[in-house]
Amino acid sequence: MSGKVFFLMLILIVLCKTFSANNLTLKQVLILGRHNIKYPEELHRYSSKPWPPQAGAPGLLTPRGAQLEGYMGEYFSEWLKKEHFLPEGCPDEATVYVYANSVSRTKETARAFTDSAFKGCNVTVHQKDTIGPDPLFKYGIFNTTEAYKENILKEINKKLRNNSKLMAVYSELNKILEIEDSQVCKQDGICDLTQANDTISYEVGKPVVINGPFAIAHIVINAFVMNYYDGMPIQDIAWGQITTPEKWELVTEMTRQNQDIRYTTVAEDKAAPIVQYLTKTFKEYDEMPKLMLLVGHDITLNFVENAFGFKSIDLPNQFEKYPIGGKFVFQRWTNNESDYLKVEFVYPSWSQMRNGSKYSLESPPQKVVMRLNWCNTDEYGFCPWNDFVSKL
Numbered sequence: 001m002s003g004k005v006f007f008l009m010l011i012l013i014v015l016c017k018t019f020s021a022n023n024l025t026l027k028q029v030l031i032l033g034r035h036n037i038k039y040p041e042e043l044h045r046y047s048s049k050p051w052p053p054q055a056g057a058p059g060l061l062t063p064r065g066a067q068l069e070g071y072m073g074e075y076f077s078e079w080l081k082k083e084h085f086l087p088e089g090c091p092d093e094a095t096v097y098v099y100a101n102s103v104s105r106t107k108e109t110a111r112a113f114t115d116s117a118f119k120g121c122n123v124t125v126h127q128k129d130t131i132g133p134d135p136l137f138k139y140g141i142f143n144t145t146e147a148y149k150e151n152i153l154k155e156i157n158k159k160l161r162n163n164s165k166l167m168a169v170y171s172e173l174n175k176i177l178e179i180e181d182s183q184v185c186k187q188d189g190i191c192d193l194t195q196a197n198d199t200i201s202y203e204v205g206k207p208v209v210i211n212g213p214f215a216i217a218h219i220v221i222n223a224f225v226m227n228y229y230d231g232m233p234i235q236d237i238a239w240g241q242i243t244t245p246e247k248w249e250l251v252t253e254m255t256r257q258n259q260d261i262r263y264t265t266v267a268e269d270k271a272a273p274i275v276q277y278l279t280k281t282f283k284e285y286d287e288m289p290k291l292m293l294l295v296g297h298d299i300t301l302n303f304v305e306n307a308f309g310f311k312s313i314d315l316p317n318q319f320e321k322y323p324i325g326g327k328f329v330f331q332r333w334t335n336n337e338s339d340y341l342k343v344e345f346v347y348p349s350w351s352q353m354r355n356g357s358k359y360s361l362e363s364p365p366q367k368v369v370m371r372l373n374w375c376n377t378d379e380y381g382f383c384p385w386n387d388f389v390s391k392l
């Protein structure tokens, strides 16, 4: 054995000792999640072909979404039991606290998770009593300056212009929808998604909206994805025209572009409330419940990932950047001398969603370590807790 290899092995052994999972105890957990499967928006204007009937109102959690979220709750419960994290029996509010955005699908997602994780316990799902979204999960622009507006519009226009990935989605969708026969062609003159122009609407306090082909493609592709997850027969999704993983990868590029163009661009500005909430939670962790579950949206995950400065990752076995039912799991581990932060992205794979089978410790959901570049994160994903909170 060469000296170099021996030396590397020594280091590995030392590191394994320090961070051997059975030598670290899980002390606190914060789960920041996205809701599960929802019913699509109104679609009839985008194709004159018959659309499959949707069994519920746009935006509501579907029954299968509740079921799959319940499986997530059961899985987390198994994992936490394995880590001897919670006492036996029903948890009180000082131990487990659940908070959801004040729309139906986030509340129902939290409910489904909680009812399965803590069977028969009636753990309360807290929501702010507001009309419309909770300010914590809201995504309107905060920065009131003209300079900011100019920067953002420039950036968005740059990302939209001559975007070959969007063009590929639009061409495919022209064919799938037969858009030249649609109402949106007859009434709005959008008869070819690759040719029509988008209009950007930017208003302080409101989300950035991109109307035109961008919005149409986003609404339609999102519907196909939700129907796929919801178990709809393949021949009923997109009139049977999306059957291969390659085709799915092509069209779901729209969901990745939507995140990048409309949200990552403004993440630092819009993330302020949720980042403040998390920062306070982490800094005062000793007074916080052992387990917190927050349920928001894909944009909540986007804002937190970007505003905290997590390294961007290509998720294995998924086409979505922030998969439905996905969760950032902030974990505080201790060896009784020092504490460490570890963050994992836990999410269902594309085929786990379609398959709809239960998760278990033996067949878990996907887990990917998320890394903060500014924290001294080791190869197992642990960064010293004090380092983390002092730099927040």
Ligand SMILES: *[C@@H]1O[C@H](CO)[C@@H](O)[C@H](O)[C@H]1NC(C)=O
Pocket: 016, 017, 018, 020, 023, 335, 337
């Ligand atoms: C476990 O952690 C303690 C305290 O940090 C350390 O002294 C000990 O060597 C560790 N044991 C193993 C098996 O890694």
Ligand SMILES: *[C@@H]1O[C@H](CO)[C@@H](O)[C@H](O)[C@H]1NC(C)=O
Pocket: 120, 121, 122
């Ligand atoms: C849970 O709530 C239901 C309905 O509010 C009630 O009937 C039941 O007794 C409660 N169970 C527990 C364990 O508190």
Ligand SMILES: *[C@@H]1O[C@H](CO)[C@@H](O)[C@H](O)[C@H]1NC(C)=O
Pocket: 143, 144, 145, 147, 148, 151
């Ligand atoms: C608003 O945006 C401008 C221009 O990018 C920036 O200089 C300023 O710091 C921002 N204000 C706040 C409160 O973030």
Ligand SMILES: *[C@@H]1O[C@H](CO)[C@@H](O)[C@H](O)[C@H]1NC(C)=O
Pocket: 162, 164
């Ligand atoms: C669009 O992009 C392609 C390749 O990325 C380039 O060849 C072409 O000149 C660009 N067209 C415009 C109008 O910028």
Ligand SMILES: *[C@@H]1O[C@H](CO)[C@@H](O)[C@H](O)[C@H]1NC(C)=O
Pocket: 195, 196, 197
């Ligand atoms: C889109 O915008 C370009 C440049 O502003 C313009 O030349 C073109 O006619 C517009 N296309 C449509 C369909 O309105």
Ligand SMILES: *[C@@H]1O[C@H](CO)[C@@H](O)[C@H](O)[C@H]1NC(C)=O
Pocket: 023, 024, 025, 335, 336
């Ligand atoms: C840390 O303390 C807990 C509780 O006192 C104990 O169960 C555990 O074994 C300790 N861990 C180490 C690595 O010393």
Ligand SMILES: *[C@@H]1O[C@H](CO)[C@@H](O)[C@H](O)[C@H]1NC(C)=O
Pocket: 351, 352, 355, 357, 358
């Ligand atoms: C799909 O479901 C079957 C039966 O429940 C299971 O055996 C299989 O492992 C699942 N596949 C995936 C990719 O989850």
